[in-house]
Amino acid sequence: MHASTFLRVATATGAALAAFAIAGPAAARSSDSQLLSEFQPVTVFDVDERLRPAKVNAFIRDSVLERFDGTGWVLVDADPEPDSLPGPGTGVWRLNQGSCSPTNSLGGLDCYAAAASEAGGGDSVYGRVFRSADAIVLQYWYFYYDNTYSYAHPASDFIWQAHEGDWEVVNVVLTADGLPVSAGYSQHCLGERRAWDDVPRSDTHPVVYVAAGSHANYFSAGEHPYDPRCVPLQAQVLLAQLGLPLPRDHTSEGEVSGPKHDDGDETHIRHFDGGESGWTQFPGFWGELQYFHAPFVGTVAFGTSPVGPAYKPIWHDPIAAMAAWPQS
Numbered sequence: 001m002h003a004s005t006f007l008r009v010a011t012a013t014g015a016a017l018a019a020f021a022i023a024g025p026a027a028a029r030s031s032d033s034q035l036l037s038e039f040q041p042v043t044v045f046d047v048d049e050r051l052r053p054a055k056v057n058a059f060i061r062d063s064v065l066e067r068f069d070g071t072g073w074v075l076v077d078a079d080p081e082p083d084s085l086p087g088p089g090t091g092v093w094r095l096n097q098g099s100c101s102p103t104n105s106l107g108g109l110d111c112y113a114a115a116a117s118e119a120g121g122g123d124s125v126y127g128r129v130f131r132s133a134d135a136i137v138l139q140y141w142y143f144y145y146d147n148t149y150s151y152a153h154p155a156s157d158f159i160w161q162a163h164e165g166d167w168e169v170v171n172v173v174l175t176a177d178g179l180p181v182s183a184g185y186s187q188h189c190l191g192e193r194r195a196w197d198d199v200p201r202s203d204t205h206p207v208v209y210v211a212a213g214s215h216a217n218y219f220s221a222g223e224h225p226y227d228p229r230c231v232p233l234q235a236q237v238l239l240a241q242l243g244l245p246l247p248r249d250h251t252s253e254g255e256v257s258g259p260k261h262d263d264g265d266e267t268h269i270r271h272f273d274g275g276e277s278g279w280t281q282f283p284g285f286w287g288e289l290q291y292f293h294a295p296f297v298g299t300v301a302f303g304t305s306p307v308g309p310a311y312k313p314i315w316h317d318p319i320a321a322m323a324a325w326p327q328s
Helices: 014-021 032-038 056-061 105-119 233-241 318-323
Strands: 042-045 063-068 073-077 093-097 124-131 135-150 160-175 180-187 190-195 205-210 222-225 248-251 256-258 268-271 289-294 298-304
Touching (some): 032 124, 056 063, 093 160, 160 205
Antiparallel strands (some): 042 256, 124 135, 160 289, 222 248, 289 298
């Protein structure tokens, strides 16, 4: 179904927005689970998207655990379990999904899509509530088996960038007494934020358009130019030599997932364990190296897969991190 079904935009009052720094009892009466359910995003996937947000446990069990010994990656555990992954200060680690590789054609997209589908379990989102003296930030973390961004749309083997594992986040900012103020959506190395009045939503649920391949999150369907700060200089130079513009993300009104009561697939909210143990504290990379493919270059290693949420600035201070994102 199309996302237009969900775009009933509710109007927040000026008083609600002005109350950002006023504490009150309402939020205390609302549990973390209630808040996360009340503001759970509706995700709208591009019609060409091959992956959906997966369960982390499935990816871990599909992977082997490797440690960097100073010269290369060494197998440590061929069958890792989510609750037994190494913690901080234990070395340089990565999870390497066993059956696929981002070095294959179009970043191994066919293989990763098949592996994620075989793992099953339905769409998942990992919820977390961050509280400060004057604000509550609801964080919705989405994990995908793979990130394969194709310069061409629909996807082709012309120019692409790929890595295993992909973490994206949607943030909903509330006042200390639980009134919505704004939302911030992750996009590549940065993100985008809007005042709550300007956020497309279904009742209290922000609507998020997920870009094909990259899984960057946007407030509308259409084409979205990359922020140049998120395009490596080497890639900018190559595109200029080929007479091509900078990359663009593509979003459209394809399949919909989100809260149970909405007319679409349900995205199950799973809760972080508080960040004290388990996979949340795993300090390694969620996948193999990152690769880039282009004419005259071939397929070359170009960075790493991402680290987990607990090692990103927006986990520790979401208000400050979002303040650096462009506002639209």
